[in-house]
Amino acid sequence: MVDIRSTEQDGLAVGMDGLAACEDAGCRQVDLAVTLAGLQFKNPLTTASGTFAPGQKYAELWTEQGVAKSGAAFASLGAVTTKGVSPVAWPGNTGIRIDESASGMLNSIGLENPGVEAFCADDLLWLAAQGAPIIVNVCGHTVAEYVAVIERLEQEQTVSAYELNISCPNIDNSGMAFGIDPVAAAKLTKACRAVTSRPMIVKLTPNVTDITEVARAVEAAGADALSLINTLAGMTIDLNRRKPVFDRVVAGLSGPAIKPVALWAVYRVYQAVRIPLIGMGGVRSVTDVVEFMLAGATVVGIGSYSFTDPLVIPRIARQLADWCAENGVEQVSSLIGALHAA
Amino acid sequence: MINANAKVVSNINLTGNLWQIVLAIDELPELVIPGQYVHLRLEQKAEHMLRRPFSVHRVAVTSEELTSLTLTYQVFGEFTQHMTGLVEGDSVDLLGPLGQGWRLPVRAKAALIVGGGVGWAALAMAAGSLPAFSVPTYLLVGARNADYLQALSVGINDRPYPLDSYGSAAELGASFIHLATDDGSLGHHGMNTELLEELCDNVEFDYIAACGPEPMLVKVAALALERGISCEVSLERRMACGMGSCLSCTVQTRSGSRKVCSDGPVFGAGEIIW
Numbered sequence: 203m204v205d206i207r208s209t210e211q212d213g214l215a216v217g218m219d220g221l222a223a224c225e226d227a228g229c230r231q232v233d234l235a236v237t238l239a240g241l242q243f244k245n246p247l248t249t250a251s252g253t254f255a256p257g258q259k260y261a262e263l264w265t266e267q268g269v270a271k272s273g274a275a276f277a278s279l280g281a282v283t284t285k286g287v288s289p290v291a292w293p294g295n296t297g298i299r300i301d302e303s304a305s306g307m308l309n310s311i312g313l314e315n316p317g318v319e320a321f322c323a324d325d326l327l328w329l330a331a332q333g334a335p336i337i338v339n340v341c342g343h344t345v346a347e348y349v350a351v352i353e354r355l356e357q358e359q360t361v362s363a364y365e366l367n368i369s370c371p372n373i374d375n376s377g378m379a380f381g382i383d384p385v386a387a388a389k390l391t392k393a394c395r396a397v398t399s400r401p402m403i404v405k406l407t408p409n410v411t412d413i414t415e416v417a418r419a420v421e422a423a424g425a426d427a428l429s430l431i432n433t434l435a436g437m438t439i440d441l442n443r444r445k446p447v448f449d450r451v452v453a454g455l456s457g458p459a460i461k462p463v464a465l466w467a468v469y470r471v472y473q474a475v476r477i478p479l480i481g482m483g484g485v486r487s488v489t490d491v492v493e494f495m496l497a498g499a500t501v502v503g504i505g506s507y508s509f510t511d512p513l514v515i516p517r518i519a520r521q522l523a524d525w526c527a528e529n530g531v532e533q534v535s536s537l538i539g540a541l542h543a544a
Numbered sequence: 545m546i547n548a549n550a551k552v553v554s555n556i557n558l559t560g561n562l563w564q565i566v567l568a569i570d571e572l573p574e575l576v577i578p579g580q581y582v583h584l585r586l587e588q589k590a591e592h593m594l595r596r597p598f599s600v601h602r603v604a605v606t607s608e609e610l611t612s613l614t615l616t617y618q619v620f621g622e623f624t625q626h627m628t629g630l631v632e633g634d635s636v637d638l639l640g641p642l643g644q645g646w647r648l649p650v651r652a653k654a655a656l657i658v659g660g661g662v663g664w665a666a667l668a669m670a671a672g673s674l675p676a677f678s679v680p681t682y683l684l685v686g687a688r689n690a691d692y693l694q695a696l697s698v699g700i701n702d703r704p705y706p707l708d709s710y711g712s713a714a715e716l717g718a719s720f721i722h723l724a725t726d727d728g729s730l731g732h733h734g735m736n737t738e739l740l741e742e743l744c745d746n747v748e749f750d751y752i753a754a755c756g757p758e759p760m761l762v763k764v765a766a767l768a769l770e771r772g773i774s775c776e777v778s779l780e781r782r783m784a785c786g787m788g789s790c791l792s793c794t795v796q797t798r799s800g801s802r803k804v805c806s807d808g809p810v811f812g813a814g815e816i817i818w
């Protein structure tokens with residue numbers, strides 16, 4: 203039986219972009235390409251939603267530092283994943299929106315975004331010229347709202363895939379409510395499936411007793427891939443005021459502190475479903491990327507660490523080819539889920 | 545904008561919890577505009593994943609390759625506490641210069657610069673630039689006490705006023721200084737904003753720049769609006785990326801939600817919904 207998660211290389215011409223440039227004579231070229239739900243990724247890297255795109259300033263910095271070409275600033279990415287997009291503008295949360303914790307951070311942004319119409323007119327238009335396929339992260343309060351966003355985006359040629367965010371701890375109605383209930387998650391997935399034939403990724407929350415339950419439910423409802431994990435629910439306290447730091451008390455923990463939790467979620471979900479996975483949570487180095495792939499991720503998302511190190515993405519993209527070459531890995535796709543075969 | 549290592553040239557305690565650090569960096573690709581900031585990270589402290597923003601207080605070109613940036617900082621929490629431990633030769637990860645600075649008028653009848661405490665750091669370069677455009681420039685700065693005011697080097701073009709002339713509307717070139725301290729140890733006893741009305745009655749300003757605690761900014765903005773004076777304020781919000789990507793730093797304006805890190809930190813005062 204062919205595992206649909208491995209790269210389908212037969213008959214597929216991989217462009218030079220997918221091959222690591224190799225300057226030492228005699229060194230073998232590494233194939234960094236992966237396929238996820240029929241989508242070709244030149245390498246297994248994407249941005250985690252809400253932490254990067256549209257990324258005009260990153261494009262500026264990367265080109266200025268010579269790690270990207272102007273006009274194709276994001277060519278070092280397999281895909282760019284956008285911030286959550288809702289049918290109309292959402293204002294986001296009041297009060298303090300971020301706080302730091304040891305090796306991590308909490309956010310309570312609350313999915314602020316200008317709504318799908320403004321997104322298409324501004325961010326999407328700009329992103330489409332940056333040389334990477336676009337995954338649009340979709341959010342809503344109700345099933346109908348998710349469907350409305352997708353229906354609008356179906357008119358846009360430049361959208362490569364959708365990522366349904368059913369896992370945000372930062373909004374009151376729905377958001378994570380879909381993600382913690384397998385029945386609601388499946389219903390939402392099915393409704394969205396009905397309005398698009400584009401690849402549809404569902405993003406899971408770790409804030410559940412058994413993440414594999416929701417994973418299986420959305421797979422059965424028609425999801426093409428899963429991404430995990432969204433942030434972990436947590437809080438911080440302002441000791442001077444003796445008050446919670448965040449107006450909503452709860453916020454989402456991300457960053458290096460959550461990597462082991464994310465790896466374990468990817469590892470377990472890989473065993474539970476047959477669709478491919480986008481793994482994320484605390485990635486900050488090339489070895490983190492390899493670990494997520496070994497646990498079962500086809501694509502790996504880099505999120506809040508871009509705040510710490512704005513050059514982390516191009517650096518990992520460059521180092522991934524080197525790491526593979528040094529470790530005798532000819533095709534990066536051979537790493538996917540390799541831990542399970544051992 | 546670049547992301548590179550800067551070397552600590554010096555790091556001294558000015559007074560109380562006020563410190564000043566000088567960083568040297570290879571060739572900044574662009575000029576630092578008055579009001580811009582840098583986003584710092586201390587690599588020695590890996591458990592800190594968030595950078596912290598600091599206004600550029602002064603810029604100087606030390607030799608042909610090196611730019612030196614002076615930052616004046618107040619110790620608040622862990623990050624600024626760690627900063628006090630930096631010594632000459634240490635390296636700091638610097639991202640910047642970032643943000644939109646002051647849109648200083650090239651022609652104006654008179655300009656007023658209102659600073660509260662360490663907020664002066666964001667204004668010092670503006671205070672140096674305006675007289676260069678021959679704009680008569682007035683400073684109205686408040687701080688905790690005389691030591692803080694002296695440590696902040698309030699003045700024009702790095703020429704702080706001699707202490708005895710503080711608070712007495714002394715004249716230096718085209719400029720005038722008014723000072724206030726919380727404890728009355730120098731200048732007006734109380735808040736600098738208490739001098740605002742009178743100053744504006746006496747001088748016809750057509751530009752105000754303000755940086756400091758938000759309640760001070762609210763007062764300055766209200767007065768400017770009332771009198772139809774064009775006014776800019778520099779805002780502070782907690783920042784993660786500094787790159788306009790994460791939306792941690794938003795402020796509500798009359799043209800919608802804006803990012804303090806990249807649309808600001810300087811905004812037209814009339815734009816802000818306080």
Ligand SMILES: Cc1cc2nc3c(=O)[nH]c(=O)nc-3n(C[C@H](O)[C@H](O)[C@H](O)COP(=O)(O)OP(=O)(O)OC[C@H]3O[C@@H](n4cnc5c(N)ncnc54)[C@H](O)[C@@H]3O)c2cc1C
Nearest residue numbers: 596597598599617618620621622623624665780781782783
């Ligand atoms: C554009 C900009 C320019 C700034 N310029 C200067 C400057 O020149 N000199 C200076 O001393 N400070 C400046 N600040 C404030 C400085 O960034 C904070 O004091 C610093 O981040 C506190 O970090 P900490 O870890 O020591 O304190 P934390 O433990 O993080 O927090 C202590 C307190 O500081 C406040 N704080 C935390 N983060 C920020 C933040 N990003 N902005 C404002 N307040 C914050 C909070 O109210 C908190 O209660 C500036 C802020 C901004 C946004």
Ligand SMILES: Cc1cc2nc3c(=O)[nH]c(=O)nc-3n(C[C@H](O)[C@H](O)[C@H](O)COP(=O)(O)O)c2cc1C
Nearest residue numbers: 250251252286309367431432456457483484505506
């Ligand atoms: C500031 C911020 C905003 C985020 N916004 C979104 C969002 O809009 N939609 C979403 O699905 N996930 C969002 N996330 C979650 C991230 O995409 C990611 O799943 C999580 O942060 C874990 O990865 P990391 O540790 O690499 O950041 C956000 C995270 C952060 C820190």
Ligand code: FES
Nearest residue numbers: 786789790791805
């Ligand atoms: S700090 Fe990230 S958008 Fe302003």
